[in-house]
Amino acid sequence: MYAIELDSVSVRYDKVVALRDVSFNSEAGKMVALIGPNGAGKSSLLKILSGLLRPSSGRAKVFGREPTKARGLIAYTPQREEVYWDYPLTVRELVAMGSIRRVGPLRWLPARDSRVELALRLVMMEDLASRKISELSGGQQQRAFLARAICQGGEVYLLDEPIAGLDSPSETILLEILKTLREQGKTIVIATHDISATLEIFDYVALIRNELLAFGPPSEVLTSENLEKTYGSSAVALHLDDIRRVAGWR
Amino acid sequence: MNLFDLLLEPMGYEFMRVALATSIVVAVTCSILSGFVVLRGWSLLGDAISHSVLPGIAIAIALNIPYLIGALLAGLGSAALIGVVETSARIRNDTAIGVVMSGAFAAGLILLSWMRPTVDVFHMLFGNPIGVSYGDMILSTVIGGFVVLVVASLFKEIVAYTFDPIFSKVVGIPTTFLHFTLMILLSLAIVSALNTVGIILVITLLVTPGATAQLVARNITHLFATSVAVGASSAVIGLYLSYYLSISSGGAIAGVATIFFFVTLGLKTAFKTRRAE
Ligand SMILES: Nc1ncnc2c1ncn2[C@@H]1O[C@H](COP(=O)(O)OP(=O)(O)OP(=O)(O)O)[C@@H](O)[C@H]1O
Ligand SMILES: [Mg+2]
Numbered sequence: 001m002y003a004i005e006l007d008s009v010s011v012r013y014d015k016v017v018a019l020r021d022v023s024f025n026s027e028a029g030k031m032v033a034l035i036g037p038n039g040a041g042k043s044s045l046l047k048i049l050s051g052l053l054r055p056s057s058g059r060a061k062v063f064g065r066e067p068t069k070a071r072g073l074i075a076y077t078p079q080r081e082e083v084y085w086d087y088p089l090t091v092r093e094l095v096a097m098g099s100i101r102r103v104g105p106l107r108w109l110p111a112r113d114s115r116v117e118l119a120l121r122l123v124m125m126e127d128l129a130s131r132k133i134s135e136l137s138g139g140q141q142q143r144a145f146l147a148r149a150i151c152q153g154g155e156v157y158l159l160d161e162p163i164a165g166l167d168s169p170s171e172t173i174l175l176e177i178l179k180t181l182r183e184q185g186k187t188i189v190i191a192t193h194d195i196s197a198t199l200e201i202f203d204y205v206a207l208i209r210n211e212l213l214a215f216g217p218p219s220e221v222l223t224s225e226n227l228e229k230t231y232g233s234s235a236v237a238l239h240l241d242d243i244r245r246v247a248g249w250r
Numbered sequence: 251m252n253l254f255d256l257l258l259e260p261m262g263y264e265f266m267r268v269a270l271a272t273s274i275v276v277a278v279t280c281s282i283l284s285g286f287v288v289l290r291g292w293s294l295l296g297d298a299i300s301h302s303v304l305p306g307i308a309i310a311i312a313l314n315i316p317y318l319i320g321a322l323l324a325g326l327g328s329a330a331l332i333g334v335v336e337t338s339a340r341i342r343n344d345t346a347i348g349v350v351m352s353g354a355f356a357a358g359l360i361l362l363s364w365m366r367p368t369v370d371v372f373h374m375l376f377g378n379p380i381g382v383s384y385g386d387m388i389l390s391t392v393i394g395g396f397v398v399l400v401v402a403s404l405f406k407e408i409v410a411y412t413f414d415p416i417f418s419k420v421v422g423i424p425t426t427f428l429h430f431t432l433m434i435l436l437s438l439a440i441v442s443a444l445n446t447v448g449i450i451l452v453i454t455l456l457v458t459p460g461a462t463a464q465l466v467a468r469n470i471t472h473l474f475a476t477s478v479a480v481g482a483s484s485a486v487i488g489l490y491l492s493y494y495l496s497i498s499s500g501g502a503i504a505g506v507a508t509i510f511f512f513v514t515l516g517l518k519t520a521f522k523t524r525r526a527e
Pocket of ligand 1: 017045079
């Protein structure tokens with residue numbers, strides 16, 4: 001059984017066609033990167049997989065189930081812009097939110113929760129647990145949200161732009177954490193519009209621009225022609241040569 | 251006369267005891283919701299709901315049903331109408347609110363001036379805690395208790411939903427239900443405040459305590475505790491001021507809350523500058 005399955009999924013908003021006929025699968029324990037420019041439909045695809053959005057046509061499955069029937073298996077982190085940053089939430093309070101489902105209705109979140117502490121340790125944020133999330137750096141904020149996802153205890157991690165705007169040390173830390181999760185058998189799907197050498201750690205790359213342009217291992221998919229199709233400019237393709245040198249592909 | 255006597259003297263009057271109890275209950279009810287109102291930027295929405303209560307009261311008087319029911323239905327109706335206008339006309343949320351709020355308020359004024367009811371419109375607009383009856387006090391207490399109970403039992407869900415609505419949907423929190431629950435609580439709180447601070451000034455209690463708390467809060471629990479403390483002290487101090495200075499009590503309560511906000515802001519700015527030096 002596949003961890004995630006997309007079968008000719010299309011998404012239409014009123015007039016805009018965000019995604020047309022997208023199909024691909026991934027086994028469990030893999031890291032998948034959805035890559036494409038702004039408006040390519042990456043967030044829409046993650047929303048389909050998390051059950052937030054119904055495909056206009058086609059089908060999406062998570063471990064063989066409808067996403068809305070697989071809630072306990074899915075951990076989702078929205079794009080930065082979609083949360084209210086004014087909240088005086090501490091890192092610990094944010095991470096504890098991941099336990100909501102497990103605690104169930106009409107109960108308060110426990111003051112001390114070993115899963116919260118474990119998640120904080122995994123993302124190396126124990127020291128910052130009492131800090132307000134609005135007072136963290138971008139990289140720390142992403143790690144805090146990742147900790148919340150870990151606290152949810154899902155099997156499939158759907159992360160919308162977790163590395164956007166991070167400097168390269170922060171990006172490396174975050175990807176290391178994702179690799180740890182993969183070693184534990186978790187499936188990870190991230191959306192990103194950055195093409196960088198770090199993409200080589202992913203098992204699959206999906207190039208998207210309102211349709212699936214290419215899907216496969218990074219070394220096969222990230223070719224100049226494919227990137228030009230995706231971004232519509234040769235600037236990216238030039239940039240790719242540097243990346244290839246660094247990553248030592250072909 | 252010493253301070254103790256100053257505090258005790260007004261309490262010799264039954265109407266002052268009722269006024270004080272009701273004002274505190276109303277302030278606490280509003281301050282709890284204030285946290286969410288401020289964080290989610292619902293100030294204008296709260297204002298709209300409170301203004302829309304006026305035509306509801308007018309219609310209820312005309313139909314000879316309890317004004318409370320008219321007020322509540324009108325409040326909820328306006329919250330729903332704003333949602334509809336916003337999504338169907340695709341206009342900005344504050345524009346939709348402006349249109350609905352002023353329209354409803356105008357309708358209320360027209361109806362009331364035409365019907366010339368026996369109720370005092372001025373008191374509804376600006377409140378009159380001194381005139382609060384025993385029944386009003388019990389009503390406010392029941393509403394307050396209900397609001398506290400609902401917020402306490404759904405606290406983690408409400409916080410999650412108001413902070414990160416998309417995540418909440420994914421975890422299976424009933425977000426639409428929560429949204430309507432919050433609108434109902436907001437309308438109830440506004441109705442409970444009609445007699446004490448009135449339609450125009452209730453927004454102070456729904457915005458200012460939360461805004462003051464937001465200036466200093468280190469975490470979520472702290473935010474709500476501070477908000478309630480600010481709201482309740484404003485009610486007490488405001489009522490005493492109105493007694494001794496013979497000024498509008500609704501105005502005094504709202505005024506004290508506002509002073510709390512600016513003093514906190516001033517202190518915060520001063521400390522920040524000093525730390526920066
Ligand atoms: N709620 C919505 N209503 C209408 N159109 C939408 C909505 N959400 C997305 N779209 C449109 O669908 C298309 C895909 O959007 P989506 O957010 O999935 O792209 P994305 O790849 O995540 O972009 P970004 O890199 O900017 O986050 C865009 O053209 C967008 O304008
Ligand atoms: Mg996106």
